Amino acid sequence: MKQLHIDFSSPSLQRTLHRTGALSWAVVAVALLLCAAAGWTGWRLLQQQQADQATLAAARLRAAVPAPAPVGKATPPVTEVQASAVNAAILQLNLPWRALHDAIADATPAEIAMLALEPDARKRSMKITAEAKSSDAMIGYVEELKKQELFGSVSLTRHEVNEQDPARPIRFQIEAEWVAP
Numbered sequence: 161m162k163q164l165h166i167d168f169s170s171p172s173l174q175r176t177l178h179r180t181g182a183l184s185w186a187v188v189a190v191a192l193l194l195c196a197a198a199g200w201t202g203w204r205l206l207q208q209q210q211a212d213q214a215t216l217a218a219a220r221l222r223a224a225v226p227a228p229a230p231v232g233k234a235t236p237p238v239t240e241v242q243a244s245a246v247n248a249a250i251l252q253l254n255l256p257w258r259a260l261h262d263a264i265a266d267a268t269p270a271e272i273a274m275l276a277l278e279p280d281a282r283k284r285s286m287k288i289t290a291e292a293k294s295s296d297a298m299i300g301y302v303e304e305l306k307k308q309e310l311f312g313s314v315s316l317t318r319h320e321v322n323e324q325d326p327a328r329p330i331r332f333q334i335e336a337e338w339v340a341p
Contacts, residue, residue: 251281259310260286260338267304271297275331285337291322291329298332311336 169175238246260279268274268290276289288305292298298319305314319332 248281252279255279255281256310256338263308263310263338264288264305267301267308269297269301269304272301273329283337284339285335287317288334288336289331290334291331293327293329295319295330298330302334305334305336310338312339313337 167175260277264274264277264286271293273291274288275291276287278287278289280286290301292301298316302314302316305311314334314336317333317335319330322329322331
């Protein structure tokens with residue numbers, strides 16, 4: 161027969177604590193340990209954050225104070241060679257690459273194979289090396305480039321038939337001068 165627990169006493173804290181099982185006490189102990197660990201980790205992270213803020217404030221203070229200028233060390237003047245090299249690099253960097261690419265891409269048909277683009281910033285010109293299957297395609301490509309607004313003058317400077325290739329394509333070079341965009 162099954163045992164019955166009959167208890168007619170009024171509920172109290174002492175009775176509840178006495179009837180609580182070992183598993184419940186273990187769960188409470190683990191929960192308290194986890195709370196203590198979380199509190200300690202939070203306190204440690206708060207201390208680390210305060211130390212990092214102090215380091216950042218010190219670095220900002222050091223950055224705000226200008227460094228003393230070196231005494232007796234003057235910068236050498238820029239020579240003509242250096243100035244021309246810098247100016248050439250600036251010219252090369254300031255090429256209207258996107259506009260040139262778009263103009264060439266708009267004029268290039270499927271039967272033309274682009275091989276090389278060589279810009280010359282000083283002359284504001286572009287050498288285009290390409291291959292075509294026929295001379296008609298080559299001439300048509302030159303005419304299409306002439307129609308582009310970006311190019312002021314377009315001229316065919318060289319062409320030759322590639323005899324080693326069985327398809328015998330025509331390799332040609334065009335020089336196109338662009339106008340200021």
